[in-house]
Amino acid sequence: METWVSEGGKGAGRSGRQTVAVREARSEGAGPDGDWPGGGRPIREGRRKKSVVPRWARLCTIFGVVLMVLSGGSLLGFEAIVARYEGAVTQEDLFGDAASGSVQEKKSDIKGPLNILLVGIDPRQPTTPPLADSIMVLHVNASLDSAYLFSLPRDLVVEIPPFKKANFPGETTKLNAAMSFGSHNPKKELPDAAQGFELLSLTVSKVTGIKRFDAGAIINFSGFQKIVDAMGGVTMYIDQDVRSEHRQPNGKPRTLKPGGGGYLGPQATYKKGTHHLKGWQALDYVRQRYPKNGVTDGDYGRQRHQQQFVRAMADQALSKDVVTNPIKLDKVLTAAGKSLIFSGRGHKLIEFGFALRNLRSDSIQMIKLPGHGVFEGGKYKGEAFKPIAEDFFAALREGTVDTFVMSHPELLNKVK
Known part of the structure; x- marks a missing residue:
């Protein structure tokens, strides 16, 4: 018997630094920053090498989403920054490899093609089971120098x-509930987001036909605000006039209507065009999804805006203002580390970054997968993909995605 849910399931999971609580998916009010504890490693003393650092990886996390973006430059103290950053990132077994006995010994290098699952959450109450607000897959080609980023609707049935x-x-039911159901552990008190990620990854594998993800990350949306602020803001193109459901023009939360059912007061507005956004503005903009506020294509529009935001963050992180400023770079990486839980299935995050050293932000193509609403008795139940999405997944699996996308340019999300 089929059941339909839009609320998270009830349950509990393990506590500790692995625990991440998130808000209910439809409640998009701003949550706390929810920083996770992370500590830096001691800086190693030793022979200083010539200060020409190879093209390296940094974490540009979106709603994170978070991509490995690479930069160049001569950075004094770069090794120390990397060591501190690596220690700040929570690294966990997000795929259940340890329990299944499938953990493999670390290989000497990372080879393509790669599929990386990125899940964005918005923490609220520690007892609230996690729901995946943003689900993205980064597919990197065999030569590790170009990639496709696509989103899966959270309401996908x-x-x-x-x-x-x-x-x-x-x-x-809806895809975003998989993380909630998977986070339940009757032996523990609080929901376990890492265990929830495992069930979500299994579900995404069924949807896309991708048998194995090479890495995965859980990204704390609220932490993005600190990342953007650490970079000094982010410049991005806003493709339509959008009004905020949650924020006033000064950034303060709007007032809930008595009894609920919406908000009162003036709305922050994001006008079409190129703008430099503060952290709270960028996070607020990519949360919006209601047609009444200008996002005419609903959650598909929000997916597009999130992808555009990822690209803008990558461009900003690669700018000379960040790359050649060790102090600012340290702040950006530290903020990213506190916003991320990562699993490299035997490889460290930094190793993935080095493997992707030839990947540039302009070589990442943003893909939009069209869908339509699913209704039962006139009642909305969720979303379903159109047939072309299945064709895209097949091309992804068969290694012919470049040719397929060239034949279907309508799938590309253009980013200014």
């Missing part, structure tokens, strides 16, 4: 497979 760890029998 899917079959979530059974998951014994959470005593979950399986269900047909």
Whole structure:
């Protein structure tokens, strides 16, 4: 029997630094920054090499989303910054490899093609089961110098497979609920986002046919505000006039209507054109999804804006203002580290960054996968992909995605 849900399931999971609590998906009010504890490593003393650092990786996290973006330049103290950053990132087994005995020994290098699953959450209450607000896949080609980034609608109607760890029998419902169902652990008090990610990855594999993800990350949306502020803001093109559901023009939260059902007061407005946004503005803009506020294509528009934001963050992180300023770079990487849980399935985050050293922001193509609403008895139940999305997934699996996208340019999200 099929059931339909838009609320998170109930459950509990392990506590500690691995625990990440998130808000209910439809409640898009601003949550706390939710920084996770992270510590820097001691700086190693040793022979200083010539200060010409190879093209290196940095983390540009979107709503993170977070991509490995690469920069060049001679940075004094760069090794020390990397060591501090690596220690600040929470690294966990997000795919259940340890329990299944499938952890492989670290290889000497990372080879393409790669598929990296990026999940954005918005923390709120520690007892609230996590729902995936943003689900993205970064597909990197075999030569590791170009990539495609595509989003999966959080309301996509899917079959979530059974998951014994959470005593979950399986269900047909919205994709974003997979993380909530998977986070349940009857032996623990609080929801476990890492375990929830595992079930979400299994579900995304069923949807896309991607048998194995090479890495994954959980990104704290609220932490993005600190990343953008650490960079000095982000310049991006806003492709339509958008009004904020949640924020006033001064950045303060709007007042809830008595009894709920909306907000009162003036709305922050984002006009079409190129603008330099502060952290709170960037985060607020990419959260908007309601047609009444100018996002005419709803959640598909929000996906597009999120992808544009990722690209803008990558461009900003690669700018000379960040790359050649060790103090600012340190602030950016530290803020990113506190906003991220990463699994490289045997490889460190920094190693992935080095492997992607030839990947540039302008070589990452943003893909839009069209869909339509699913209705039952006139009632909205979620979203479904149009057939071309299945063709795209097939091309991805078969290694013919470049040719496929050239034949279907309408799938490209243009970024100014």
